[in-house]
Amino acid sequence: MSSKVLLEINNLSKIFADAENRVIALNNISLTVNEGEIYGIVGMSGAGKSTLIRCINRLDTPNEGSILYRNQNILDMNRQTLLQTRRKIGMIFQQFNLFMQRTIAHNIRYPLEIAGVDRKTADQRVKELLEIVGLEDKADAYPIQLSGGQRQRVGIARALASKPDLLLCDEATSALDPMTTQSILALLQDINRRLGITILLITHEMAVIRQICNRVAILDGGRVVEEGEVDEVFLNTQSEAGKRLFGVLPERASEDPDVPSLRIVFDGTAAEEPIISRLAVETGVYVNILSANMNHLQGKTYGQMIIEQPASLDEKHAVISYLTQQGLTVREVNKQ
Amino acid sequence: MSWDQLWPLVLDGLWDTLYMTIPSTILSYLIGMPLGLLLVVTAKSGIRPLPKLNAVLGVIINFLRSIPFIILLAMLFPVTRAVMGRAIGTQAVIFPLVISAFPYVARMVEGSILEVDRGVIEAAQSLGSTDLQLILKVLIPEALPSLLNGAAIVTVTILGYTAMASAAGGGGLGAIAITKGLNLRKLDVMYVAAIALVILVQIITISGNHITKKMDHRKR
Numbered sequence: 001m002s003s004k005v006l007l008e009i010n011n012l013s014k015i016f017a018d019a020e021n022r023v024i025a026l027n028n029i030s031l032t033v034n035e036g037e038i039y040g041i042v043g044m045s046g047a048g049k050s051t052l053i054r055c056i057n058r059l060d061t062p063n064e065g066s067i068l069y070r071n072q073n074i075l076d077m078n079r080q081t082l083l084q085t086r087r088k089i090g091m092i093f094q095q096f097n098l099f100m101q102r103t104i105a106h107n108i109r110y111p112l113e114i115a116g117v118d119r120k121t122a123d124q125r126v127k128e129l130l131e132i133v134g135l136e137d138k139a140d141a142y143p144i145q146l147s148g149g150q151r152q153r154v155g156i157a158r159a160l161a162s163k164p165d166l167l168l169c170d171e172a173t174s175a176l177d178p179m180t181t182q183s184i185l186a187l188l189q190d191i192n193r194r195l196g197i198t199i200l201l202i203t204h205e206m207a208v209i210r211q212i213c214n215r216v217a218i219l220d221g222g223r224v225v226e227e228g229e230v231d232e233v234f235l236n237t238q239s240e241a242g243k244r245l246f247g248v249l250p251e252r253a254s255e256d257p258d259v260p261s262l263r264i265v266f267d268g269t270a271a272e273e274p275i276i277s278r279l280a281v282e283t284g285v286y287v288n289i290l291s292a293n294m295n296h297l298q299g300k301t302y303g304q305m306i307i308e309q310p311a312s313l314d315e316k317h318a319v320i321s322y323l324t325q326q327g328l329t330v331r332e333v334n335k336q
Numbered sequence: 337m338s339w340d341q342l343w344p345l346v347l348d349g350l351w352d353t354l355y356m357t358i359p360s361t362i363l364s365y366l367i368g369m370p371l372g373l374l375l376v377v378t379a380k381s382g383i384r385p386l387p388k389l390n391a392v393l394g395v396i397i398n399f400l401r402s403i404p405f406i407i408l409l410a411m412l413f414p415v416t417r418a419v420m421g422r423a424i425g426t427q428a429v430i431f432p433l434v435i436s437a438f439p440y441v442a443r444m445v446e447g448s449i450l451e452v453d454r455g456v457i458e459a460a461q462s463l464g465s466t467d468l469q470l471i472l473k474v475l476i477p478e479a480l481p482s483l484l485n486g487a488a489i490v491t492v493t494i495l496g497y498t499a500m501a502s503a504a505g506g507g508g509l510g511a512i513a514i515t516k517g518l519n520l521r522k523l524d525v526m527y528v529a530a531i532a533l534v535i536l537v538q539i540i541t542i543s544g545n546h547i548t549k550k551m552d553h554r555k556r
């Protein structure tokens with residue numbers, strides 16, 4: 001992956017103030033998004049995620065700081081340059097926000113119309129985009145006739161029409177059921193890989209981050225409390241917000257034990273009980289559970305478990321490879 | 337009075353009524369529609385907030401809206417004479433009708449445009465729309481069913497005003513019902529003119545509803 005910086009946010013602050021209230025929505029935020037990556041921003045409701053993403057294309061105006069897009073400060077741009085830049089930064093929304101009185105094809109066509117693209121080129125481009133999102137047969141339908149997942153696909157196609165370099169996703173899967181969420185995440189990943197479009201997504205669901213993001217920032221109370229490679233942040237989370245989001249109950253978050261052991265992280269994709277019992281059956285290794293901080297949310301298991309490291313190296317490798325195959329993250333603690 | 341005598345009277349009245357209603361409605365929209373859009377666009381939460389202009393507009397519109405039509409009609413006599421050449425008559429009454437209706441249109445349009453989902457507007461902005469593109473390609477088309485519904489209501493309201501316009505020498509079905517019916521104690525004339533008005537209002541309302549439904553793609 002190239003590590004050219006596409007977006008650089010420096011010391012960004014945003015305060016919402018009226019006569020009675022003063023909310024510091026963003027508090028001195030700095031982060032960089034590299035070209036080609038999928039960058040996730042995760043945080044609880046009210047953490048400031050939407051405000052942050054909306055500042056990037058200036059739907060909201062921050063009070064302080066800078067947002068450099070290809071080294072140009074979006075906050076200093078004149079109107080004309082801003083409009084051109086917005087066409088290079090696509091955005092999709094939790095509620096899809098489609099034009100309800102336009103057909104699907106005309107929704108996707110809108111960005112081309114306002115950019116003055118000629119009719120024939122526009123028609124051709126709309127066709128390509130319908131193919132990319134798999135909605136060729138819905139060109140003449142209206143948004144109301146589509147399911148949530150299909151509407152988000154239209155939102156994605158519309159955002160891609162002007163060939164943006166960056167796609168902003170504001171809780172793009174939060175209104176969708178788990179199956180549809182999977183298909184939209186797969187589509188986003190596909191777009192990132194095939195079209196090379198950088199993605200900045202915000203979500204309150206850690207599973208989304210785990211699934212498609214390369215790097216993550218955890219936002220809490222308008223501040224970035226952790227940032228880094230997803231796996232690293234996931235395994236080493238220090239912040240209260242991180243622990244809550246990863247499903248580790250703060251009061252039960254255990255210290256690493258003194259003995260060599262393995263830390264297993266459950267991110268909602270695998271279940272706890274069958275895995276540990278199947279581990280014994282499949283590998284023939286019986287592990288000793290030292291501690292476990294598990295949370296069960298909506299039938300999914302989140303949390304961490306620490307098991308004693310098997311005595312032999314072979315057994316250790318067998319255990320690690322089995323657990324990794326199951327989609328779990330395993331890390332050695334107090335490596336011998 | 338026989339049908340042979342009633343028919344020409346009613347047709348004549350119908351013509352005069354439409355002659356007042358249609359141009360008044362069109363002119364009211366020509367003035368009221370941009371003002372309604374301006375009200376939305378310049379509001380504090382609008383796409384181009386201009387609080388002072390917005391406040392001034394609001395005051396003028398509310399002032400005009402709060403004067404009853406019959407009073408406005410009388411107050412405007414000198415202006416109407418200056419603008420239309422004469423103060424009374426079917427044609428002259430179009431002027432006070434427009435003055436009375438355009439603020440109403442502005443508020444109706446404002447209401448319709450405000451119904452457009454905030455998120456949809458933001459999506460259009462995120463795609464790099466200019467303000468004009470936003471107004472012409474998003475706000476108006478997205479609000480179209482509501483705007484058409486409003487237009488039917490405005491038309492019926494102006495139609496109602498035309499009946500009062502008989503006080504300023506305007507013709508029309510309302511004038512016939514009052515001057516040739518009520519005042520001359522010819523009840524048949526009054527009822528026939530009134531029924532013709534009712535039918536006209538029904539036609540406008542029903543076709544308005546029909547078109548509104550047909551244009552609205554948020555259902556089905």
Ligand SMILES: Nc1ncnc2c1ncn2[C@@H]1O[C@H](COP(=O)(O)OP(=O)(O)O)[C@@H](O)[C@H]1O
Nearest residue numbers: 016023025043044045046047048049050051052
């Ligand atoms: N337009 C606004 N006016 C006042 N306060 C706002 C506005 N938008 C957001 N806020 C406040 O800013 C904080 C962050 O909101 P938001 O960015 O929407 O959080 P998130 O998307 O992470 O849920 C919240 O406390 C919210 O109430």
Ligand SMILES: [Mg+2]
Nearest residue numbers: 049050051171
């Ligand atoms: Mg939000």
